[in-house]
Amino acid sequence: MADPVIKIKNLVKRFGDRAVLDGIDIAIPEGKITVIMGGSGCGKSTLLRHLIGLHQPTSGEVWVDGRNIAGLDEKGMNEVRKKFGMLFQGSALFNSMTVGQNVAVPLKEHTDLSPEIIKIIVRVKLELVGLTGFENFMPHEISGGMKKRVALARAIALDPKIVFYDEPGAGLDPITASMIDRLILDLSKKLSITSVVVTHEMKSAFRIADQIVILQKGKVIQVGTAEEIQNSKNAYVQQFIQGESEGAIPFKQTSEAYLKGLLDT
Amino acid sequence: MKEICGKVGRSTFLVLAGVARVWKLGTQVGRYSLTGFIRPKTIPRETFFRQMVLMGIDSTAIVSLVGASVGTVLALQAAYSLKAFGAIIYTGSLVGVAMARELGPLIAAIVICGRIGARMAAELGTMMVQEEVDALTTMAINPVRFLVLPRVLALAIMLPCLTVIADLMGMLGGYLIGITGLGINSQVYISKTIDALVLKDIYTGLAKSFIFSILIALVSCHQGLSVSGGADAVGKATTQAVVISIVLIIVVDCLATAVIYYALPT
Numbered sequence: 001m002a003d004p005v006i007k008i009k010n011l012v013k014r015f016g017d018r019a020v021l022d023g024i025d026i027a028i029p030e031g032k033i034t035v036i037m038g039g040s041g042c043g044k045s046t047l048l049r050h051l052i053g054l055h056q057p058t059s060g061e062v063w064v065d066g067r068n069i070a071g072l073d074e075k076g077m078n079e080v081r082k083k084f085g086m087l088f089q090g091s092a093l094f095n096s097m098t099v100g101q102n103v104a105v106p107l108k109e110h111t112d113l114s115p116e117i118i119k120i121i122v123r124v125k126l127e128l129v130g131l132t133g134f135e136n137f138m139p140h141e142i143s144g145g146m147k148k149r150v151a152l153a154r155a156i157a158l159d160p161k162i163v164f165y166d167e168p169g170a171g172l173d174p175i176t177a178s179m180i181d182r183l184i185l186d187l188s189k190k191l192s193i194t195s196v197v198v199t200h201e202m203k204s205a206f207r208i209a210d211q212i213v214i215l216q217k218g219k220v221i222q223v224g225t226a227e228e229i230q231n232s233k234n235a236y237v238q239q240f241i242q243g244e245s246e247g248a249i250p251f252k253q254t255s256e257a258y259l260k261g262l263l264d265t
Numbered sequence: 266m267k268e269i270c271g272k273v274g275r276s277t278f279l280v281l282a283g284v285a286r287v288w289k290l291g292t293q294v295g296r297y298s299l300t301g302f303i304r305p306k307t308i309p310r311e312t313f314f315r316q317m318v319l320m321g322i323d324s325t326a327i328v329s330l331v332g333a334s335v336g337t338v339l340a341l342q343a344a345y346s347l348k349a350f351g352a353i354i355y356t357g358s359l360v361g362v363a364m365a366r367e368l369g370p371l372i373a374a375i376v377i378c379g380r381i382g383a384r385m386a387a388e389l390g391t392m393m394v395q396e397e398v399d400a401l402t403t404m405a406i407n408p409v410r411f412l413v414l415p416r417v418l419a420l421a422i423m424l425p426c427l428t429v430i431a432d433l434m435g436m437l438g439g440y441l442i443g444i445t446g447l448g449i450n451s452q453v454y455i456s457k458t459i460d461a462l463v464l465k466d467i468y469t470g471l472a473k474s475f476i477f478s479i480l481i482a483l484v485s486c487h488q489g490l491s492v493s494g495g496a497d498a499v500g501k502a503t504t505q506a507v508v509i510s511i512v513l514i515i516v517v518d519c520l521a522t523a524v525i526y527y528a529l530p531t
Contacts, residue, residue: 052403078405085403092400094392096315106404109411154404 005030005162005194006051011060013046020046022218024060028211033188033195035205038215039240044198047215048166051196052086053077065161082110084162085155089170091147093139099126099150100135106157125153129183145176152183156193163187165197169204177201181208202241206230214240287487293409294417294483313415320381321423327380328373328427329434335372336360336435340442353447357454358461360439365466369432371518374477377424378510382485385416386506389489390499398490408490417482424478425471432470469525476517481510
């Protein structure tokens with residue numbers, strides 16, 4: 001595997017007495033696609049918010065492109081943020097702006113390029129995600145899948161080294177979801193972008209991942225390639241990838257057991 | 266008793282914490298405004314002009330209508346009392362001074378509070394819920410600079426303009442009632458209005474409307490950016506933005522009037 005561009009060392013995040021992330025150690029290789037998986041409430045979204053600097057850890061280190069972003073001030077964090085793009089689960093497009101204006105936002109804010117050049121770059125980025133000619137559409141005029149692609153075009157507007165994806169296939173039909181997967185693969189291969197994908201969709205993960213990280217109750221329980229994860233002996237991993245209701249996590253839980261499970265993490 | 270003291274203490278703490286947060290937001294906006302003079306790119310121009318149109322031009326009709334209605338009512342009510350003293354010709358003076366000093370700024374601010382303050386809180390609140398504000402942060406764009414600054418600046422420019430419109434429309438409403446319903450000579454009405462008005466009436470009214478604009482924009486944006494959760498939280502923020510802004514406008518108006526007309530030397 002290539003050198004890690006993101007290194008997470010002993011990351012702990014507590015909300016009150018509850019440790020949502022409990023000693024996470026992950027190395028994310030450069031230019032590869034790493035998929036972070038786990039059941040609902042396992043801490044994967046919280047982990048992602050630490051990677052993009054929206055949460056500060058209780059303890060531990062988060063190294064992004066050679067810089068520890070834990071405890072970094074806003075100015076320093078913004079310098080790091082210019083090196084990555086982020087695709088949000090709900091696309092997070094600005095509804096008062098057209099598709100083209102959305103993609104142009106980071107370019108206008110962080111470069112001194114002329115409006116003509118920005119227009120050309122916007123067209124190129126939209127072409128990369130297969131949306132040529134959609135510059136003047138408003139977000140409410142396009143489908144959910146198209147919104148995700150616009151958000152992706154916006155995320156790669158400044159040619160970032162890293163792109164984070166939060167549930168890229170959520171709320172999409174299987175065909176559109178596989179198109180998004182193809183885009184992630186294409187961008188990773190063509191532009192050598194490091195991709196970090198948070199998802200709980202197995203098909204998607206096995207399709208795109210170079211490395212899969214499985215989280216359970218705020219802890220990393222397995223890291224490996226798609227094949228290694230598929231052949232895992234871990235009961236929870238097997239239950240998760242088979243999508244079975246009974247296994248290491250029982251189908252029926254009392255409320256006390258559920259709460260105990262939360263507090264034990 | 267202990268319970269009441271606890272509730273009062275908690276409420277006072279919450280109010281003070283809210284004031285501190287709005288103050289902090291205000292200082293950030295102030296800093297960015299100053300930076301905007303040196304580096305114009307600091308102010309997102311597209312949003313700024315769009316907000317100016319939305320707050321100013323699109324609100325002109327409703328502010329005119331309410332201003333004219335208030336001027337009309339004021340003339341009718343004033344004439345009733347003035348008639349008893351045989352001073353009905355002073356209706357124009359009363360309407361002119363009351364509109365310029367007090368009612369113009371107040372009416373424009375309250376209309377804008379309902380129309381624009383609510384909109385700002387709901388818009389920013391929805392942006393919080395839909396992760397648009399997080400998206401800005403991850404793009405290394407400060408949400409206060411990108412979202413709050415253009416709104417505060419646009420309202421600070423447009424509310425005094427709307428106040429002038431409310432003043433004029435109020436005086437026009439009073440004038441129409443004066444010459445048609447009260448039988449006052451047109452030229453007498455106009456000359457009495459001009460005689461009564463002094464420059465201080467106009468600029469103190471405009472100064473008040475400027476302060477109101479900052480209050481409305483900061484309180485509404487703060488409420489919007491404090492939203493966490495879903496639609497319920499957006500609704501709550503919108504209501505609170507309007508209620509808090511109106512209460513603050515009236516309290517600040519009381520204080521400003523007392524200071525300008527009684528504490529400061531004439």
